[in-house]
Amino acid sequence: MSGTNATAVDPKSGAAGNSAAQRSSAVPPLGPERPVAWPKRSVKTLANGLQVVLAEVHTFPKITAQLFFRSGNALVAHTTPGLAEMTATVVRTGTASRPSRQIEEDLRRMGGDLGTNAGADSSAISIAGLSEFSEGLLELVADLARNASFPAEEFERERRQKIEGLRIERTTPGFLANERFRQVLFGQHPYAVISPTEEQVASYQREQLENFYRENYSPANALLIVVGDFASEAMFAQIEKIFGEWKSSTPEPPKSPAPPRNIGRKVHLVHLPGSVQTQLVVGNLGITRRDPDWMRLVIANSIYGGAFHSRLVMNIREQKGYTYSPRSGIQSMRQQGFFNVHAAVRNDVAAASLTEIFYEMDRMRSLPVSDEELESARSYLTGVFSLGVATQDGVLGQLSTIYLDRLPEDHLETYRARIHALTAADIILAARKYFDSANAQIVVVGDKAQIGEQAALFGEVTEYNAGA
């Protein structure tokens, strides 16, 4: 690595006594760290069970809000995969009093953007718009949450669009790799399914959407977060008025079979004819954010491949030029987490890239990181965390992590201190437990004529056809 000279101070320019040269050759030190003041937030639970979190951010005259329901696609993965997502999609297309066009016109009138979607563990209605219209924006959210009418024509059209969207997704190398990876990792567990098949979508019944909506879009199952330019007391009063009459039922939490225990490296090759690049995903099951090891894993991942200056990016991008955007990540879902590494690499270096991915994993598992690397990673994580305080979206994202995952209330306030307390021993512990290189699963998407032999060097190969 060429970046081994840690500081760029050139002693010669100092000796020359040239103040301009001196000024330009020494890296300026950091000033004292400024405290990060998280916006003051207030939390209240309405009588109907709706949990409400408010945070005032006054820099722009707008609000950003999200109403979450703690039920997503995992709940229906074994019966009607993707039904939560389809339900969310159709929710925005009509209510008892507003046809689809009215909803869209109302939004534009208030400068609003609306999104409705569902992930594995939750469904959400998201809205943003000018703060002068906050009442109308929240009334629209409440209308969608309480009175969605699932118009038959809108349902049919959205379903056709969804099918076409799935056809495109299944020609996208990154999607194909993630889809296969999740199936391999999660087996019979609902997290195995990231998207339904065309046939499954085609068989949805409108009544199934209505049932999912009735059972899960309910205040006791919901969390409302509003961030933006408002006074909290007045906003609570408004929310009480808009959401207070909403009646509740509580859905059953899902029971899930355990994911499989994958022993030994295995290769899963998805054949995409004509592919001029190879999409790699490597990884294993991990932990959730509620696990005591989570922060250890955060910093280990950051040093391994979670940042631009991480080891993996330096190695296979900046030294070897195999790929443009390699990265590793740790994902926390409600029941399970996982670790993954992804890179889209030149076909002729697929095997070489995998070798480096495992080499860097094993290095993390066997050798302690240097003090300098440790300090750099701590500083990176605490700094990037503070960037999230500067936008309404950033604040909302952080708050939703706390309240959806039911983390301690002071999670944000203590985050920097917890990062600063991490040591090299924590990192090696996390790497040994969660960068499971011996049992990692390898997904390779590409043209098998180009990469089949390279893939076989890493374990027993199972082949699949793209889109099949």
Add this chain to the structure above:
Amino acid sequence: MKNLHIPVGHTTLANGLRVVVSPDRSAPVVTVGVYYQIGFRLEPFGRSGFAHLFEHMMFQGSANAGKMEHIRLINSSGGMLNGTTNYDITNYFESVPSNALARVLWLEADRMRALKVDDENLRNQRDVVKEEVRVNVMNQPYGGFPWLDLPPVAFRNWPNAHNFYGDFADLDAATLADVQHFFHTYYAPNNAVLLMVGDLDPAESFALAKRYFEDIPTHPLPPVADVSEPPQTEERRGAVPEKFGPLPAIAIGYTFPPRDNPDWYAAAILDRALHGGRVGRVYRRLVLEKEIAVETDGGADIIETNGPTQMVTRIFHTPDDNSDDVIAAFDEVIREIQEQGVTEEELAPVKVKLRADFYSNLEGGMGAHMPRFGLMHYLACFTLFDGDPNRINTVLDGFQAVTAAQVQAVAKKYLVPKNRAILVRQPVAKAAA
């Protein structure tokens, strides 16, 4: 209606570097950018992709910060960084905790003063760029559609009409001498603007800018490239095979008035009546009412360009429909707005939405970890292209003043066949898997 006033301070250093600051002390972070007035439109003739390849080289080392030092120093200061190449500008930017402001300026000044790269760096980044092109274009359904496909159909002058990401043969032809020459030609303080937005004190920031940048020598700049287009006399059409995706896709681009034209504001409003999500006329008619399209989107990048630019509509439809029928349905939408114009009931909400989008863009505009990127970006464009960063506070007034009659007039004037280009991506027949 609650209006927003953005504080803006600006100065010009002795070497011609413009410096713009906008304080906002609500969070202890600052976003810094250096924008050079050179983009892929202006890259050397016959060297497609060079401006972007060069952008990568700017991360490969400067006199006092070797390869990877720039990235390491920003990340280990708690910051994020990136660079992008655009039509008329190339930008380099960082968001960091504000205690790292001096360090960021030092790094940006170091690479403005002296790029220090070698053949190995060039070979390495050429490989990286090729993988970038593969992952974003060659190995993706609808990759590069239509930002790479449409300009060669729409335009005749090479700066506007070539492959901006670069043909691999042209990338291979790039030498280290080309890199240094390009650097000495365009990467001059007098061809750039430095921006700082966020947790800062304007006087201190100007002093830091002076300290780190003012002794970087001025270079003579080459004459401004001629990016004008010969007059178009008829509709232009092109076709590109779609290798992966299953749906035919159509891009329709109308050349829009330049930024100093009085029609510029009305054209932006027209764009937003036609596009702008599900409520826009194109989506409503083609996707919701006629169901002849699966998806449509579109828009025009008018603030960010300083030369011929288009309002582009993208339409995806199923193979069951003929592309000509889909275009005919689109033409109906155009004819209606030309013949009947827009009503006050449509115009007023379009303006409200534009204002809301403008604020959202100023606040973020580049993911979760680049606060105020949009503000910085607009300030840079207003400074470089209009010579007036304070336009950030007046540009909305221009949009708000547009009348329904003006919208109809620009629809009649610009949305005509001899001002448009159409590109169709037709899926190739697939062999059975």
